[in-house]
Amino acid sequence: MTDTACDLSGIAEANLDHAQSPSGVLGRIWLWTLRLAGQIRRQVLSRFRPRYVARMRRLRRGTCRNCGSCCNLTFRCPFLTAESRCIIYDHRTLTCRDFPIDTKDLELTRVPCGHYFDAEPREPDRANSPD
Ligand code: SF4
Numbered sequence: 001m002t003d004t005a006c007d008l009s010g011i012a013e014a015n016l017d018h019a020q021s022p023s024g025v026l027g028r029i030w031l032w033t034l035r036l037a038g039q040i041r042r043q044v045l046s047r048f049r050p051r052y053v054a055r056m057r058r059l060r061r062g063t064c065r066n067c068g069s070c071c072n073l074t075f076r077c078p079f080l081t082a083e084s085r086c087i088i089y090d091h092r093t094l095t096c097r098d099f100p101i102d103t104k105d106l107e108l109t110r111v112p113c114g115h116y117f118d119a120e121p122r123e124p125d126r127a128n129s130p131d
Pocket of ligand 1: 063064065066067068069070071099100109112113114115
């Protein structure tokens with residue numbers, strides 16, 4: 001599915017001003033680099049900051065629009081069908097289940113995500129401290 005062909009219904013109101021339209025080759029390279037860094041960041045958070053990820057999961061609102069944007073940030077996931085359906089959905093990885101971990105992830109999708117956050121701890125370190 002191409003970005004422009006994606007159904008835009010179900011976008012969280014908080015994400016309506018989302019815009020990912022880099023201009024020029026350098027802009028696209030920069031955004032791709034940011035998306036790659038975001039993927040690495042999610043892996044690190046899932047592995048080393050599980051309490052932060054769990055807390056953010058509780059703050060996450062909205063619903064998945066099945067747009068497939070998070071499955072296609074840098075390279076297209078091989079488990080994604082042409083209709084943007086995940087063929088291993090019930091067995092997908094933790095980082096897939098946890099997308100978006102926080103608002104930083106929301107800035108990286110090609111089209112606005114259906115999720116949003118009511119509130120967010122300022123830093124993962126604080127979020128990992130005992131309540
Ligand atoms: S989590 Fe968000 S970006 Fe990923 S498929 Fe669902 S709506 Fe799209």
